[in-house]
Amino acid sequence: MQIELRRGTALQPGTFSAVVAPEKLMVSAINSNVDLQRFLFLYIGGNYSRILSGINRQSKNFDVRRAFTAHQLLTMLREAGHTVVFIEHDPSLFDGAMNMIEPLEGALKEVARESLVILYAPVADRTFSALARRADRFIELIPVEPDGLPRRTSRIMRQSGIHQTGQRTLEVS
Template identity: 70%
Template sequence: MQIEIRKGLALYPGTFNAVIAPENEIIAAINSNTDLQRFLFLYISGNYSRILSGINRQSKNFDIRRGFTAHQLLTILREVGHTVVFVEHDPSLFDNAFEMLQPIADALKDIARDALVILYTPSMDRSFSALAQKADHYIEIVPVEVEQYPLRTSRLMRQHGLRPSGQTTLEVS
């Protein structure tokens, strides 16, 4: 069992993975992996979720839990018995509970001995960085922006006998 985030980039059981990626990339990775429906999948979010509404949840093996505080998140993690554990990072859980970062990071690492653990965020913050220090893999997917290059490059222009607009020679008076 694996989750392929991008072509050639797969996550495997027995690992704790810290992933920073655009929301649409991670939703597509989860939805495109039909094998996930065969495994016990636990989705954990905090006070809000940016991606849950986009995830296909037709599988009977897809469980959702919400931790509204860092202490509740730790309790959820201590009760995990799933094959895939996906934690959508919510930095607001740690606003007044920085002391909980280490125990939660340790719990994620412990769960990863028997499961595939993914700690996900669309953007980096201090609490995610602290949790990710225990991760086996740290993955950042940067969105690929299509750059608009002009078709009139000097090489193409020479091949077609065209002259670029603007000054073409250095004139001295």
């Protein structure tokens, strides 16, 4: 059992993967894998979910739990006995609880010994990066335009030296 995020990029059982990807891509990866219905799947969300409403939850093996604090998230991870454990990162769980990062890192790694653990966020932040330190894989997928080039905003283009008409060569000093 594996979850293919994009051609050539698959998540395997027995690993802890930290994934930064667009919401649509993650929903599509979960929904397009019909094998997931055969396995116990645990979705853990926080105070707000960006993707849960888009996930096909017809399987009887799909469990949803909400963690409202970092302590609740730790408890849920310790009790997890699922084949796939998907955590949608919510930075608000760590307000005033930064001391929970280290125990959660260990719990994510421990659960990954027997499950596929996915820590997901559409955009990495400080707490996501801290939790992902012990991940087996850190995957960041960026949206691609139909022409095959990464999507960039004009602000990012100005900061990186890319102009609408082309790319400037960076000089080595």
